[in-house]
Amino acid sequence: MGFVEKVRLLDYWKVQDSALQSEFPRSRLVLMVDRRLLVTKDAPEVRMVEHSYGDLKQLLGEYGLQFDLSNSCLLDALEAETDMIPLFGTSIEAADPPEDSPISKKEVLRQLGNSLGGSFTDIRMAMLTMKEERQRNLLAKFQSLTKWAATYRRCPKCAAALKMRTSKSGAECVTCQRVYYPTFSPVSITLITDPTNEHALLVRHRGSAGGVFTAVAGFAHTGESMTECARREIAEEVGIEVDSIRSLDMSQPWPMPDSSLMIAHVAVANMDQKISVCPDELETAQWFSRHQVRQALETTLSDPFLKNLPRTLDDRQTLHYIPPAGAIAHQMIRQWVDGKINCHNSRM
Ligand SMILES: [Zn+2]
Structure with missing residues (x-):
């Protein structure tokens, strides 16, 4: 068929x-x-x-x-x-x-x-370590629909009971007949490079595993395009302005903590801007050379379950790993290391 x-x-x-x-x-x-x-x-x-x-x-x-x-x-x-x-x-x-x-x-x-x-x-571990994209996306759907069906029990408009479809792809209000569909939120995830494209700015989230650095990500607000979302998130999280942003042809459904769709971007910023991280979200943000990022990529590929994470406080703030292969951040960083991503000749 x-x-x-x-x-x-x-x-x-x-x-x-x-x-x-x-x-x-x-x-x-x-x-x-x-x-x-x-x-x-x-x-x-x-x-x-x-x-x-x-x-x-x-x-x-x-x-x-x-x-x-x-x-x-x-x-x-x-x-x-x-x-x-x-x-x-x-x-x-x-x-x-x-x-x-x-x-x-x-x-x-x-x-x-x-x-x-x-x-x-x-x-989360399954999402990060499953190699096949179809498997990851089916798991994202599984987790998201299961959670949505358990949450959407009453009509948000009139508070009557909702009748869930057998497939869990929608629910209809028994009184006002409105139909509701599984919800998810768009998220921008952006790899920031310098104008020479030889450096990348990576961040470490508060509470994330020690020594793991990744790209800047955040939820889109109502009324924002994805490019505007990426630009605002970078300003909020690391306190810098970017000169250009381009969307990459990559996206990933992600089911935790709630259902989202990660949409990949690349942005260019000057390295002479002072970085000021949002303390609620990040522990640190730093520029790294392509060589440093390649080393972290290799460490991650040779230890895909991140079993040798650094333990000391100082070492936790040093780049050792990037996210495992199942994360879109991994794919973006890997493509950049391989010279397949650049942001020149692009515009806001
Ligand atoms: Zn209703």
Whole structure:
């Protein structure tokens, strides 16, 4: 089946509850338990583990766990033998074992992961370490729809109950019939270079892992273009003005803490401006040479789970790492190190 047919089928399933419900027993599913994602274990690449409906029902049943459409959202349509079947994300809670239980909940989840062919991991870690863009974007959708469906229970206009679609792609008010759609926020993320394009200004966020530097990012405000957002965020966070901004052909859905869409930019600023960081958000912001950034990129690639983070206070403020490969910041910084990003001949 071609792309157009697939898109139209997804669109149909999104709104036709009974059609999607009848597909559920044929579907494949990826799983979160207690907001932790089931991923492949000890494989060279971190990926979501998929199960058929029947297998998952049986394997979870052995642990007294159940799932249904109420805690599942539609993620994609997959090629089956002669047609397409839905891919669902299902998110369930595991009850705590009784107080006198000889084994802890952590151990139960470890065993459950094993019998499901994987292990449970933190969503942020999964986003940062999954290599394939499609997998990351499906996880972003899974987490965002799950959270949105759990939050949007009443109509913001008239406070009546909302009827959630089976797909979790929308909800209709039972009284005033308004339809609400999953919300997300646009975010600009900007790599700042100097006019020679040999230096980049990177920042360290308050509370982030020691020695990890990244690009400047922030939420767009109402009434702003993305370029205006990028320019304002740079002024707010590092206290400098940029001469030019260009959007890069890169974006990434990101589900934490809430659903956002990161949109990549590059900007040029003179290095003689005094940097003054916003103390609420940043610990430090510094210019680095291409060589220094390349070293941090190499360290990150050789230690993708950031296991050797610096511990001392001074060392935490030194560039050791950039974000792991699953983050758009990583891709932007990597392209810049490789000389594929420059901002010359561009305009505001
Ligand atoms: Zn209403």
